[in-house]
Amino acid sequence: MTALPARIASLPKAELHVHLEGSMPPATVAKIAARHDVAVSEEEVRRRYAYQDFVEFIETFKWVTSFLREPADYGVIVQDFAEALLTQHVVYAEATLSIGVMQLRGQNPRANFAAILEAAEGFETRGLRLRWVWDAVRQFGVEAALSVVEAAGECKSDKIVAFGIGGDERSIPAKEFRHVYGRAGDLGMRKLIHAGEVGGPENIREAIEHLGVERIGHGIAAFRDPALMDLLAERQIPLEVCPASNICTGALDVQLGVTGATIEQHPLPTLFRHGIPIVLSTDDPTMFHTTLTREYENAAKMGLEKAELERIVEMGFTHAFR
Numbered sequence: 001m002t003a004l005p006a007r008i009a010s011l012p013k014a015e016l017h018v019h020l021e022g023s024m025p026p027a028t029v030a031k032i033a034a035r036h037d038v039a040v041s042e043e044e045v046r047r048r049y050a051y052q053d054f055v056e057f058i059e060t061f062k063w064v065t066s067f068l069r070e071p072a073d074y075g076v077i078v079q080d081f082a083e084a085l086l087t088q089h090v091v092y093a094e095a096t097l098s099i100g101v102m103q104l105r106g107q108n109p110r111a112n113f114a115a116i117l118e119a120a121e122g123f124e125t126r127g128l129r130l131r132w133v134w135d136a137v138r139q140f141g142v143e144a145a146l147s148v149v150e151a152a153g154e155c156k157s158d159k160i161v162a163f164g165i166g167g168d169e170r171s172i173p174a175k176e177f178r179h180v181y182g183r184a185g186d187l188g189m190r191k192l193i194h195a196g197e198v199g200g201p202e203n204i205r206e207a208i209e210h211l212g213v214e215r216i217g218h219g220i221a222a223f224r225d226p227a228l229m230d231l232l233a234e235r236q237i238p239l240e241v242c243p244a245s246n247i248c249t250g251a252l253d254v255q256l257g258v259t260g261a262t263i264e265q266h267p268l269p270t271l272f273r274h275g276i277p278i279v280l281s282t283d284d285p286t287m288f289h290t291t292l293t294r295e296y297e298n299a300a301k302m303g304l305e306k307a308e309l310e311r312i313v314e315m316g317f318t319h320a321f322r
């Protein structure tokens, strides 16, 4: 086992790719379900937090978010989320909210967001600044994505820093969302997308060329395309790399064309040493049994030196939107 230098563990950090709804510990899920008279044991949640592949992970994400039914539920999960970030020395986070899922369930994202902001406010004085990414679900379609952008615009909140698209990148081509991103830009939102996670490098290129995205969620497929690696390095477009997630969803297996890929086989060192900015992140930390500290341990296991890890800590701040 590779030890993480103590200095790296204790440095203040930024976390830029983390889903609020993917950060619920089993006890929190049980607590939220109980608020709605649904009996779910922590044990059951633990059992569900294991996946054969990406599709099964998406199914579990849907299951776990099905207990989030009213604004107060979101307030509860923000408390646990923010406490966990503080223990990892995170001082700034851009957390993703699955607004597309809220809308699909007929909820009012604005009311949920008000509860989220209220819960987050108390943490500012404790040294944690939280900003938010409003996320659409790719397979829900273009109109649904546009309604996420419009709902964000109606909020007029400077705490919303970006618009992004997650979900299944193999469902609808990125270029179909061109006017959605155009509208997000008009409203002053920065642009993100999940691409090159389970899909190929062409998905990353397409998102850059057609949507003007400023950071790529995952993007690990880039290592398969040297010309794309050059482009990312030249334009300094960061990849939000989430190693534990890539193992748990089988994304690393897909990209390497193997089964049972290990963390040491992750392309992060190749991408980083090619000059591509890396934003090391946890994605859905409780669902992938990880923390930001553990992701730095993972990066050390891949062979990154102390100075390189320090550089990655810095990049979290350099490539933040605020």
Ligand SMILES: [Zn+2]
Pocket: 017, 019, 166, 194, 217, 283, 284
């Ligand atoms: Zn993600």
